[in-house]
Amino acid sequence: MCVPLHDPRSNSAVIGGFRVGWPYERVVSDASRTQLATIASMVELALSRIRLSEEIQRDQFRSVLDSMLDNVAIGRALRDAEGQIVDFVIEFVNSSSLDGAGRDRSDMENQRVCDLYPGWKESGMLDSFISVVNSGVPFVAERLEYCVELADGSYIPGWRSLQVVKYGDG
Numbered sequence: 001m002c003v004p005l006h007d008p009r010s011n012s013a014v015i016g017g018f019r020v021g022w023p024y025e026r027v028v029s030d031a032s033r034t035q036l037a038t039i040a041s042m043v044e045l046a047l048s049r050i051r052l053s054e055e056i057q058r059d060q061f062r063s064v065l066d067s068m069l070d071n072v073a074i075g076r077a078l079r080d081a082e083g084q085i086v087d088f089v090i091e092f093v094n095s096s097s098l099d100g101a102g103r104d105r106s107d108m109e110n111q112r113v114c115d116l117y118p119g120w121k122e123s124g125m126l127d128s129f130i131s132v133v134n135s136g137v138p139f140v141a142e143r144l145e146y147c148v149e150l151a152d153g154s155y156i157p158g159w160r161s162l163q164v165v166k167y168g169d170g
């Protein structure tokens with residue numbers, strides 16, 4: 001017998017299933033169905049608490065990053081079929097971040113690094129980021145020449161200090 005598990009915050013969303021079986025043929029009584037529904041409700045609440053706890057921790061972590069004065073970004077590795085990193089998706093940018101092209105959080109989040117900074121692939125910068133994820137060894141560059149290529153092909157030159165560390169798979 002299978003019982004769907006619903007998200008208590010949105011009863012229409014099914015988040016999983018709860019399956020119970022017996023090693024022999026059995027007729028499931030109404031009382032047994034009620035017990036299984038009660039167990040399913042308890043599992044739903046437990047899963048909801050786990051999810052809420054993860055959301056609170058993520059929000060607290062992001063609040064700390066948002067309070068930092070330096071630019072902070074978190075990227076997730078994009079991998080090809082062989083498992084090699086080919087790009088990163090920027091999943092978080094703190095509120096004080098502004099890149100050399102004047103792009104802020106709303107312009108950078110959920111974008112691929114190679115789309116935002118196409119020159120990084122040729123310059124080896126993307127390889128430096130990949131090396132950090134693969135090796136776990138941080139990358140630090142002081143007064144790095146920083147040139148942002150815009151969509152129209154123009155460039156904005158500048159200098160930046162950069163520190164990259166592994167966080168999860170990014």
